[in-house]
Amino acid sequence: MKLIYTGKTKNVYAVEDGNYLLKFKDDVTGENGVFDPGANTVGLTIEGAGRAGLKLTKHFFEVIKEKGIPTHYIDANIEEATMKVKAATVFGKGLEVICRYRGVGSFLKRYGGYVTEGQPLDAFVEVTLKDDGRQDPPITVDALEMLGILSKAEYEIIKDLTRKIAAIVKEELEKKSIELYDIKFEFGRDNCSGEVLLIDEISGGNMRAYKDGKYIEPLLLERLMLA
Ligand SMILES: Nc1ncnc2c1ncn2[C@@H]1O[C@H](COP(=O)(O)OP(=O)(O)O)[C@@H](O)[C@H]1O
Numbered sequence: 145m146k147l148i149y150t151g152k153t154k155n156v157y158a159v160e161d162g163n164y165l166l167k168f169k170d171d172v173t174g175e176n177g178v179f180d181p182g183a184n185t186v187g188l189t190i191e192g193a194g195r196a197g198l199k200l201t202k203h204f205f206e207v208i209k210e211k212g213i214p215t216h217y218i219d220a221n222i223e224e225a226t227m228k229v230k231a232a233t234v235f236g237k238g239l240e241v242i243c244r245y246r247g248v249g250s251f252l253k254r255y256g257g258y259v260t261e262g263q264p265l266d267a268f269v270e271v272t273l274k275d276d277g278r279q280d281p282p283i284t285v286d287a288l289e290m291l292g293i294l295s296k297a298e299y300e301i302i303k304d305l306t307r308k309i310a311a312i313v314k315e316e317l318e319k320k321s322i323e324l325y326d327i328k329f330e331f332g333r334d335n336c337s338g339e340v341l342l343i344d345e346i347s348g349g350n351m352r353a354y355k356d357g358k359y360i361e362p363l364l365l366e367r368l369m370l371a
């Protein structure tokens with residue numbers, strides 16, 4: 145097994161069979177020792193955070209795969225905090241695709257002159273570049289095409305998949321009376337087939353979830369969802 149990437153919260157290994165192994169670490173993003181899923185730096189270590197994130201990721205990927213959405217998921221080993229996935233190549237240097245049901249977070253920060261906090265949004269999709277040094281800037285479809293990151297046709301495929309996957313996660317959360325405000329995904333091209341796949345993870349750190357109008361932090365979300 146060869147370490148090919150050291151991420152903020154996971155390490156990526158290449159396995160002999162051509163697949164990748166994602167190792168979920170207990171490192172979480174944040175600033176000054178405070179857990180913040182949106183932060184671009186590792187802020188602290190929480191015992192069991194890796195395994196908790198993997199459990200929720202496993203749950204969502206199994207539901208999503210069941211519904212016929214192409215994903216990188218193969219299997220997971222909770223004890224070892226590892227997930228076996230199909231090897232993929234990200235678009236450009238990596239993108240995050242966000243689906244918004246309510247105007248909060250960076251959307252509210254940017255467009256606060258036009259939306260009120262928590263205003264309902266109709267599964268609005270937007271793309272940001274994974275670029276920690278530039279605070280993950282939002283990017284338009286024209287810029288994605290011009291910079292050779294995605295074609296317009298690929299953008300449409302990803303947008304459609306994003307809406308479908310977000311709706312599945314939203315429905316799962318609703319079973320526990322939890323409301324999904326927004327969620328971010330990553331996509332890549334399957335190294336073998338070239339197919340566009342949902343990759344990475346889907347855990348508490350990838351979404352904003354609320355119960356009775358109160359924000360549910362990632363570790364609590366994992367406990368509520370898998371109880
Ligand atoms: N199936 C896959 N193939 C290739 N790369 C992947 C796959 N799934 C996830 N990744 C990448 O692996 C990395 C996971 O580690 P993470 O700690 O989340 O990194 P980051 O700090 O870049 O967010 C991410 O960069 C993600 O894009």
Ligand SMILES: [Mg+2]
Pocket residue numbers: 151152153
């Ligand atoms: Mg990540």
